[in-house]
Amino acid sequence: MTMNVKIQYAFLPHNDADESLKFYREMLGFEVRKDVGYNDLRWITLGPAGQTDVSIVLHPPAVDPGITDAERATILDLMAKGSYGAVTLASDDLDALFEKVAAAGADVVQEPTDQNYGVRDCAFRDPSGNLVRIDQL
Template identity: 60%
Template sequence: MDIRIQQTYLPHTDPDAAIAFYRDVLGFEVRNDVGYEGMRWITVGPVGQPVGIVLYPPEATPGLTDDERRTITEMMAKGTYASINLATPDLDATFAKIEATNAEVVQEPTDQPYGVRDCAFRDPAGNMVRIAQAG
């Protein structure tokens, strides 16, 4: 079987802040920016890699009740709704570069007890962005 990850989804609350973080802070390219009825879906991804991250407006999710939307908004604000794990060949240099942009640091580079060295930031919507030292 030949299956690969094409896209993954992360919610955003401010499309311009999301683009600034993923393009300007992480160095991803913006591949698509589609608006519909006042909302925007933005696809970003690492240069030269086929996988994309679709930054989507969570309020556009069909079938959600007002209570569910409120819960999602609260979870996003706490950074517990969505996350993504990335990897880099030089964690310390990557951390320093991202930290210099005043991105919200959640965890400095740390050797985890489960064998990974990683750090963590929050994107403008509160999503957890973990970056591990590539092996």
């Protein structure tokens, strides 16, 4: 028997829900699917219009009940350095998307580049420091 398994959600931490929402909605054109608050915390589910079967959930960092203060501090430190969360997206017009996102003030990590392993891509950091890599389709 064959079972179908698919990716439904990817989780990225945020330390400023409004700034993260601005980046993903205004710069990348994602639609908000859910925006849930609880005790001054906020979880935002979003994704590309027309691709409703896969979403990114922007979540408050280090809020798991079993996490220690030292673990929480480590996570926040890694986020501040931009080395905690990452996601790879793809676009059919990488150069135009790069220009749009860069012009809107995003933190550019890498301009569009033809990689020696056969991919053309670019990279940004979102407002929380997550690496957002974008491949050319």
